Amino acid sequence: MTTAPSSLDKIVIVGGGTAGWMTAAALSKFLCAGKTKIELVESEEIGTVGVGEATIPPINTFNGLLGIDENDFISKTQATFKLGIEFTNWAKKSHTYIHPFGDYGQDVEAIKFYQLWLKLRLISQNVPYIDEFCVSAMAARHGRYLAPARDPRQVLSALAYAFHFDATLYARYLRQFAEDRGVIRTEGKVTNVNLRSENGFISSLNLEGDRTVKGDLFIDCTGFRGRLIEGALETGYEDWTHWLPCDRAVAVPCENAGPPDPFTRSTAHEAGWQWRIPLQHRMGNGHVWSSGFTDEETATTRLMQNLEGKPLADPRHLRFTTGRRRKFWNKNCVAIGLSAGFLEPLESTSIHLIQAGISKLIALFPDKDFAPIEAEEYNRLTAMQFEQIRDFIILHYHATDRDDSEFWNYVRTMSIPESLTRKMELFRSKGRIFRFEDELFGEANWLSVFLGQNVWPRAYDPMVDTLSDEQITQIAGQIHHAIRTTIEKMPSHQDYITRFCAAPASGVYSS
Amino acid sequence: MIMSSTPHLIITGATLEGWFAAALLVNRLRPLGIGVTVVPTTEDVPPPMALCTAPALGHLHRELKLDERDIVRFCGGSFRLATQYKDENDETGFLIGFASAGEPRDGAGFHHYWHRAKEWDGARAFSSYNLAAAAAAKGKFAPPIPEAADIRGRFEFGLHLSGPLYQDYLQKCALHYGAVLAPSSFATAVRDENGNVSGLVLENGETLSGSFFIDATGLAASIAGSGETQTALQGPGQIDWLESTPRANLSLTVTSGRQGGYDISVPLYEKTVTGRYRASAGNISNDWRLHPWSENVLTIGRTAADLEPLGAPLMTLVGTAINTFTELLPFGNDAPFAREEYNRRMRETCERFSEFQLLHHVLSSGGTSEDDLPSTLKRKLTQFKSRGRIVTYDHESFDEDTHLALYLGAGLMPERHDALANRAEDGQVKDFLSATLKSVRAARDAMPDQRQWLERSGIARKTEGGSS
Numbered sequence: 001m002t003t004a005p006s007s008l009d010k011i012v013i014v015g016g017g018t019a020g021w022m023t024a025a026a027l028s029k030f031l032c033a034g035k036t037k038i039e040l041v042e043s044e045e046i047g048t049v050g051v052g053e054a055t056i057p058p059i060n061t062f063n064g065l066l067g068i069d070e071n072d073f074i075s076k077t078q079a080t081f082k083l084g085i086e087f088t089n090w091a092k093k094s095h096t097y098i099h100p101f102g103d104y105g106q107d108v109e110a111i112k113f114y115q116l117w118l119k120l121r122l123i124s125q126n127v128p129y130i131d132e133f134c135v136s137a138m139a140a141r142h143g144r145y146l147a148p149a150r151d152p153r154q155v156l157s158a159l160a161y162a163f164h165f166d167a168t169l170y171a172r173y174l175r176q177f178a179e180d181r182g183v184i185r186t187e188g189k190v191t192n193v194n195l196r197s198e199n200g201f202i203s204s205l206n207l208e209g210d211r212t213v214k215g216d217l218f219i220d221c222t223g224f225r226g227r228l229i230e231g232a233l234e235t236g237y238e239d240w241t242h243w244l245p246c247d248r249a250v251a252v253p254c255e256n257a258g259p260p261d262p263f264t265r266s267t268a269h270e271a272g273w274q275w276r277i278p279l280q281h282r283m284g285n286g287h288v289w290s291s292g293f294t295d296e297e298t299a300t301t302r303l304m305q306n307l308e309g310k311p312l313a314d315p316r317h318l319r320f321t322t323g324r325r326r327k328f329w330n331k332n333c334v335a336i337g338l339s340a341g342f343l344e345p346l347e348s349t350s351i352h353l354i355q356a357g358i359s360k361l362i363a364l365f366p367d368k369d370f371a372p373i374e375a376e377e378y379n380r381l382t383a384m385q386f387e388q389i390r391d392f393i394i395l396h397y398h399a400t401d402r403d404d405s406e407f408w409n410y411v412r413t414m415s416i417p418e419s420l421t422r423k424m425e426l427f428r429s430k431g432r433i434f435r436f437e438d439e440l441f442g443e444a445n446w447l448s449v450f451l452g453q454n455v456w457p458r459a460y461d462p463m464v465d466t467l468s469d470e471q472i473t474q475i476a477g478q479i480h481h482a483i484r485t486t487i488e489k490m491p492s493h494q495d496y497i498t499r500f501c502a503a504p505a506s507g508v509y510s511s
Numbered sequence: 512m513i514m515s516s517t518p519h520l521i522i523t524g525a526t527l528e529g530w531f532a533a534a535l536l537v538n539r540l541r542p543l544g545i546g547v548t549v550v551p552t553t554e555d556v557p558p559p560m561a562l563c564t565a566p567a568l569g570h571l572h573r574e575l576k577l578d579e580r581d582i583v584r585f586c587g588g589s590f591r592l593a594t595q596y597k598d599e600n601d602e603t604g605f606l607i608g609f610a611s612a613g614e615p616r617d618g619a620g621f622h623h624y625w626h627r628a629k630e631w632d633g634a635r636a637f638s639s640y641n642l643a644a645a646a647a648a649k650g651k652f653a654p655p656i657p658e659a660a661d662i663r664g665r666f667e668f669g670l671h672l673s674g675p676l677y678q679d680y681l682q683k684c685a686l687h688y689g690a691v692l693a694p695s696s697f698a699t700a701v702r703d704e705n706g707n708v709s710g711l712v713l714e715n716g717e718t719l720s721g722s723f724f725i726d727a728t729g730l731a732a733s734i735a736g737s738g739e740t741q742t743a744l745q746g747p748g749q750i751d752w753l754e755s756t757p758r759a760n761l762s763l764t765v766t767s768g769r770q771g772g773y774d775i776s777v778p779l780y781e782k783t784v785t786g787r788y789r790a791s792a793g794n795i796s797n798d799w800r801l802h803p804w805s806e807n808v809l810t811i812g813r814t815a816a817d818l819e820p821l822g823a824p825l826m827t828l829v830g831t832a833i834n835t836f837t838e839l840l841p842f843g844n845d846a847p848f849a850r851e852e853y854n855r856r857m858r859e860t861c862e863r864f865s866e867f868q869l870l871h872h873v874l875s876s877g878g879t880s881e882d883d884l885p886s887t888l889k890r891k892l893t894q895f896k897s898r899g900r901i902v903t904y905d906h907e908s909f910d911e912d913t914h915l916a917l918y919l920g921a922g923l924m925p926e927r928h929d930a931l932a933n934r935a936e937d938g939q940v941k942d943f944l945s946a947t948l949k950s951v952r953a954a955r956d957a958m959p960d961q962r963q964w965l966e967r968s969g970i971a972r973k974t975e976g977g978s979s
Contacts, residue, residue: 007930030618031930065618110837362618363900365930373893377902380890422852429848432839436905462840466542 006368008036008216012205014190014228015221016042018167019337019354021174022062023219026358028181029066031365038182041205041213043189053277053284054082054264054348055162057101058440062355066177074501076173078280079165080260081493083140085348087452089268092401097452098263099347100137101160103444104130105479111463113479114447116472118431118460123469128480130451134444135159135483140263144490145497155486162348164264164277164284186213190222193232201332201370202228216368218333219361224320226339233333236326237341243394243417244322245293245410246272246344250300251286251316255309259494266346269302270294271407275345280503282312288344293407320344324386329375334361341386346396349389352440356385388439391420392449399424399453424455431457521711521721523697523734525551527558527678528812528829529727533685535833536725538575541689548719549685550693550711556729556813558674560752561777561784563591563764563823565908566609566667571830575684579670580970586676587779587972589761589961590654591669593638593647596920598768598875605636605920606763608644610666611912612637613947616935621947622915623932624940626899626925633941637919640947642666644916645955650760652961662954669823671764671777673784693719700724700734707807708734722807723841729813730796738805741858742798743865744883745872748772748819749793753785761961766821768875775820780962780971786820795819799861804850809836816861821868827908831860859906862887867909874921892923899925 011027013020024040063073073079084100091097105113114130121127131137135158139145149156179185188207196203204214220228229235241247260278267274272289287303300315324341328334336357343349360381364374398416402408426432427450433443450456464472491499520536522529529549537547572579583589597604613621621640628634638644643666646652658664686692695715703709710720711734726735758778765776772789788795799816803809811832818824835856839849866888873881873892881892887904894900895918901911935943965971 030934035933362931363929364898367927371897373890373897377890377894377900425848426852430840432849432852434852462543463539463837465544466539 008366008368010037010039010215011217011219012213012215013038013040013219013221014042014205015223015337015339016040016171016175016185017221017223017337018171018351019223019339020219020221021171021178022351022354023221023336023358023361024178024183025066025174025181026062026362028178028183030362037184038178039184039186039213039215040178041186041188041190041207044187045189053167053279054085054164054275054345055351056348056440057160057162058352058355059162062358068177071501073173074163074165074497075503077163077165077169078282078503079163079501080278080280080497081145081262082162082164082264082348083136083145083159083262085264085266086140087266087268087396089402090266090273090396090400091452091454093404095454097448098131098137098140099445099448099452100131100134100140101162102134102136102158104447105133105476108467108475111461111467112443115431115461115464116467116475118457119464120472120476122460124473127476130447133476133479133483135486136161138483138487139490140261142487142490143259143261143493144487145262145493146490155482156490161262164260164279166279166281167351186211190227193228195232199331200233202232216332217366220333220335220339221337223338224318224342226325226335228333229325229328229330229335229339233330235330235335237321238323238326239321240323240390241321243390243414244344244397245290245407246288247320247322248272248291248296248299249286249288249318249320249344250296250303251284251318252303252307252314253282253284253312254307255312256281256283257308259492260497262493264348267306268402270405272299273346274303274306276308280497283307283309288346290407293405293410324383327375327379328357328382329361329378331375332366332370334378336361340382343386343389343393346393347389347441349440353385353389356440357382384436384438385440387417387419388436388441391417391423392441392445394420395424395449396453399450399455401454424450427455428457430459430461432461519721520545520547520723520725521719522547522549522725522727523552523711524555524727524729524812524814525549525682525692526555526727526729526812527562527674527681528814528825529555529725530678530681530685531826531829532725532727532811532833533690534575534681534688535571536837537685537688537690539837547685547690548693548721549690550697550713550719552697552728552731552733554728554731554733556731558678559750559786559820559825560674560754561779561786562670562672562674562677562826563594563775563777564669564672564826565823566669568669568826568830569667571833575688577684580968582672582677582680583670583780583965584970584972585680586670586672587781588670588672588677589778589780589965590652591647591671591764592643592652592666592762593641594764594766595647596766596768596871596875598773599770605916606638606641606644606648607913607916607920608638608641608647608666609668610641610643612641612644612916613944616943617931619929619931620899620915622919623899623928624935624943625919626928627932628940628944629924631937634944635948638916640944640951641916642951642954643668645951646958647760647762649955650762650960650962651955651958652762652964653958662950663957671761671779673779697733705806724808726808726810726814727812730817732810732814735805735808735810735814738803738810739801740796740798741801741862742796743818744869744885745797745819746790747792747797748788748790748795750795750820751787753787755783755785757781758783759962761965773821780965788820790819797865799858799865801858802854803832803857804836804853807841807846809853811836815857816864818861818865819868821871822864822909824864824868824908828860828864831908832857835860856906859904860908863904863907864909867907867914870914870917871921874917874923895923895925897926899928 088096148159192206194204265276271293277284289299320342397411593608656664695713701710761778775786796817803815841849
């Protein structure tokens with residue numbers, strides 16, 4: 001018998017970083033219609049991590065669902081466009097490749113373009129690297145940007161993009177959005193989490209100054225420490241350090257040394273890697289490193305030596321344990337953001353995991369009964385997503401020829417999850433890429449990193465031989481030419497930003 | 512990297528699935544210089560008297576450049592828009608059509624609004640909002656128009672076909688594309704020292720050598736032999752075929768629950784063929800192979816999976832098998848990886864299909880107890896009951912729309928709907944449903960009666976035989 005749900009009276013979000021305000025904005029837009037109150041508790045004394053500045057294309061879906069105007073958002077968050085990630089020194093020293101957003105070439109009936117390209121390399125001399133058949137990769141390499149075309153017949157329709165933005169400004173932008181839709185912000189530090197004696201659910205929070213915040217659903221956006229999900233509910237954590245041994249980061253912004261590139265750069269070092277994220281007003285930099293293989297001083301020096309411009313702040317040090325919470329939704333508490341787990345930002349998945357958590361929460365939104373099956377399903381789907389992303393990141397470390405440090409010797413020779421072994425074996429056999437249907441990273445993503453990390457198939461798909469050598473050469477030539485002429489007509493990334501979405505010259509929106 | 516070698520492929524079993532595989536594979540592989548030979552055996556499984564096919568088969572027909580109007584004409588068939596499920600206690604039952612019911616709105620699926628309206632008795636049967644189901648209920652049919660923005664372009668169709676005639680048709684097609692029928696029947700298989708089949712000896716003494724073999728003979732599994740299997744929870748059964756006079760309504764497959772089983776009534780143009788299935792030890796083992804590809808022998812069709820007929824598994828599973836096989840084409844030195852992946856995918860495909868059949872039984876009165884269900888199926892049911900959320904997994908043969916139509920049609924009502932559907936006012940929900948119903952009815956009413964349309968279009972087949 002269908003019954004009316006007993007709607008929640010109040011949702012309490014704890015933590016006002018990117019995760020907290022993204023959650024508040026989305027819930028205020030989609031769920032409540034004024035029936036459920038949303039209160040966000042944050043303390044200005046507790047800093048936010050705020051270094052998750054690079055995103056992947058699904059961010060457009062999130063912004064689109066909120067109805068955010070793209071140019072307005074870009075100018076107010078000092079954002080730039082991102083067409084992919086450049087990996088340097090990963091497969092081996094002095095080797096660089098781009099993992100672009102968007103597909104390679106055009107499939108011919110059921111035959112993947114990259115399979116044609118694999119054969120083309122056998123039958124022709126001087127075949128360009130597969131990047132030259134991807135409009136996003138080529139635009140990134142040439143520092144160009146133009147919004148994708150809507151007409152699928154145009155080359156530019158294949159361009160996929162995301163953003164680099166100032167995460168603090170993004171949180172501020174979404175705070176305005178959420179507060180405009182009725183979200184109450186409460187300044188205060190949580191001093192105690194009160195649990196109901198009968199079932200262990202969170203009943204309320206004590207804040208400094210003898211204040212109490214009650215709620216039905218609590219969303220933990222407190223970052224690594226997981227003030228509610230771990231501190232109060234002792235949910236437990238699954239440690240993946242044996243696969244991903246980096247456990248420290250040091251971050252520092254610096255001045256821009258030139259116009260912003262439309263890509264993130266990730267440069268591998270002796271015991272970790274360095275990110276470089278170009279924004280309109282500054283460059284975000286950080287060094288992710290492993291305390292098992294180097295020390296803080298060495299890691300910090302390495303970062304500071306590699307800055308392209310003058311540092312704009314003192315280096316900030318972060319500690320983390322790669323892995324995931326055993327449950328992301330425990331009783332009436334849902335952990336979103338770093339409180340749910342940590343995967344290093346090598347593929348810019350931090351903000352995506354926030355977004356994915358929010359959309360799953362909306363899809364499985366509870367009522368006061370908190371049916372266990374909703375939490376179970378949320379946990380199942382989220383765990384699966386964490387594991388799929390984990391495998392993709394491990395690939396970058398494991399598939400390497402580097403043997404110049406203990407760190408690289410460890411990751412190159414370590415045992416890897418069976419799920420990743422199967423993917424690598426299938427790819428090595430005939431370039432086949434198996435992925436789960438709801439997996440975040442698609443065929444082109446896997447292909448890019450496989451080839452970039454020097455994992456090559458032993459043979460191409462036999463179905464390619466249904467086309468003659470002349471046909472393959474002609475198809476590839478046409479695609480290459482079309483992409484090259486398209487790139488030549490695109491404005492520079494900087495020019496596009498200047499024309500459509502430049503941030504105000506003064507520091508009105510600087511963080 | 513090495514160049515791929517191009518061997519010869521031999522299919523044992525001049526059966527429905529054997530000829531289907533031959534037609535598709537010779538068309539796909541001939542440009543590689545790979546020949547396909549079909550070898551009949553004395554134990555070849557006969558075709559079912561009638562077939563229901565799903566829309567996915569249409570893609571394969573188009574790949575073979577076959578016009579489905581020709582297939583229907585040749586096979587004395589009709590176009591299939593929906594299936595009705597009913598039993599002795601409920602002669603109306605419910606319909607599952609090859610279309611989505613309504614459209615999503617503001618991030619919530621149509622069924623959540625339908626559920627909301629149902630609370631104040633403001634919604635009709637869920638299938639009323641599904642054009643394919645609504646048209647099938649009235650025996651109507653018109654091909655979809657090539658315009659996805661129009662409701663008349665947003666439905667699909669399958670086919671009702673005479674099994675023997677369809678097998679005949681596929682044989683002609685395969686031979687047309689270059690497959691070869693062996694001059695004599697299979698006698699025995701020759702294996703090399705590694706256990707791989709290296710050739711077949713025919714009854715006339717001739718030996719055919721090949722490097723890859725497909726066993727499509729049926730239960731006899733002439734070259735594959737027996738293998739480890741997984742049996743469906745619902746156990747084996749017996750199917751018998753009956754013929755009766757033609758039905759007026761050609762658009763609807765009718766599945767009628769009966770004591771201990773069900774009847775599937777397939778409306779061909781000149782007769783109705785009914786498969787009477789009863790759960791008991793019989794000619795359907797209701798199981799599937801755990802390793803359908805072993806060494807250099809692939810099993811397909813009823814050799815690989817012999818499932819009860821609910822949901823028409825035969826052609827769906829053969830189509831999936833051939834597509835997966837082509838995707839993982841094994842020639843070269845890397846067969847073990849391809850084989851492992853193929854077996855994993857097909858095992859999951861069969862599990863999902865069988866679970867969907869089990870879902871029907873569970874939702875019908877007197878079905879299997881929910882306590883005994885696999886965890887995957889329990890999750891589907893609990894998630895839907897909770898809030899109308901549809902869970903599907905990789906390698907499903909049935910999409911979310913089909914799951915949804917089954918749940919709601921069988922009376923499984925969610926406890927509540929998606930909160931996103933609460934954002935609209937009651938009046939807006941009412942208008943949304945009314946507008947959907949109106950457009951479905953208008954499109955349905957504009958369609959002709961299928962029987963008349965077949966006759967008018969010259970598609971009706973009025974006599975049996977091998978050609979038309």
